[in-house]
Amino acid sequence: MGKVFHEIRDPIHTFIRLDNDEKVVISSRQFQRLRCIHQLALTFLVYPGASHKRFEHSLGVMELAGRVFDVVTHPHHLSPEIRELFSQLDTDEKRSYWKKVLRMAALFHDVGHLPFSHAAEKELLPDEWTHEKITKHHILSDEMQEIWSNMTPPLRAADIAKLAVGPKEAPELEFDDWSTILSEIITSGAFGVDRMDYLLRDSHHIGVAYGRFDHYRLIDTLRILQAPPLDSKGEQSREPTLGVEAGGLQSAEALLLARYFMFSQVYFHPVRRIYDIHLKDFLCAMLQGGKFPTDVEGHLSFTDNEILVELRRACSDNSLSTSELAGRIIKRQHFKRLYERKPTDFQKNEQAALLIKQALEDKYGAENIRFDSPFQKGESIDFPVQLKDGSIESASSLSKTLNEIPVVKTEYVFIKRELEKEASLWLSNNKDDIIMS
């Protein structure tokens, strides 16, 4: 008799367990492609350990999504008010259908990523396209529909697509209270398992401790709760949302702190950021029409491997127009950071960095200057906390720590390395005039 369950070794979760249907999905060419998509783009050029791929991250997200589902839908963890909102939990069959949908959505949530993940997605896709939209197309493709419909029980592709990409990217799919909560488990909110896995996994591979937090405790204390009182006017909203039991508040704080440290120390590292920009420049020049294809076959034909081969080929052939662009990455001839946002400059003029960038472009040519202004999107620090007496309070009213966690934002102006010394001197002589202009 064949095995019903399978285990995959994983450095973060020790074992990831899956059933036969999940094994079929993992064997699909869409999912196998993720073996060749770096989780953190070219970050391995700065942190050599960052060579992990979307493949293992997606397995991790599936594992955590299943654990969270079991915890938050456990009958002892649901209040009668919340329980009556969800007919999806009426029978074991319905409950296991939705758990399976959630795990499949978690597994497939990243299949639409372009080569090198997030790097320059906006510029490299046609208007109105995002990697989430490509993910949705893969899930709804005939090829995958056949796989979903052959499962026990058969799964509806639209349910998987909805949870995989969330309401932001699929507003046309209509989210009720139930699908909102389930998509929140994966992709959004303070406690999305996508976030949990990437923080743990990225910090493990990079070799930093910042991203760690007690995810076991956090997951154990997650609950579907009514929204916290958001003001003192009238009655409290009954909208269900993900929150924690009081005992999990410190673990939630640790997750949000981990996120802050990872953004400030790793994700917004200036050299990592300039490599993303150089990669975008190279791809815009290399790709037909400067864009990646968005159809299923076209999308599957590009992974990091094909791009790395192109980069190496272009770098070694000076006759190619892309040679210099490739050399910035392959020969590590990246632009250097000339200016980084300073609070004193920003106080004088909120457009200081932009003005400096423009002045440097005028002086040294736009082709020698690059600008970047990353900030930590998607922050929402408030969530419901259930106290021992069953009452629900806003996390921000209970935790000083949460209220003090800064949001990371910076601005960089980079310059071609050969011009760095001269431009540095020029900028120090002219900066005040530029800012006050």
Next chain:
Amino acid sequence: MERNNQRTILLGMIKSLKDNKSWCGETHIQKAMYSLKTITNTPIDYDFILYKHGAFSYDLRDELTEMRADGFLSIEINPSPYGPSLAISESGQRLYDKYRENVSQYDPNIDFIATNLGAKGVTELERISTALYVCKKDNIFDIEECASRINELKRHVTIDLARSAASDAYKMLQEYEKHSC
């Protein structure tokens, strides 16, 4: 719309909501900005969908977050058990003063929305913004039909409350039409 002009409209809305005794948490601001866009057709670029507590914009959430990162907005902690409020900082006030003239034509729109919604709590705003969303997106202008659609999408909102929200939303739309004539 130009970035700083849009931010100035947002700051103007926060000021006006505060003047009208709003709690001014993120949810209150979200619903007010949605109403500003939907009822008064003020050309702000934030896209809204039906999500948390009714109409919700990820763009606007990111804008509020970025404005906190830039120091234009700060969080005011409220006593337990309530959620936080957002307040305009000194540098936020400077930004507002610098760009205000560019967008002063929208002041009456902001005033109309803040006057009508400022005193309302989150649950009421949630229902009204959901009603507005349903009526605009699905082109439903019948109270019963709208109420049943709200209840279908937001099961935690009872039919009676949905009916009253639909009625409030239609009233606001009519009042704005009269007001702007």
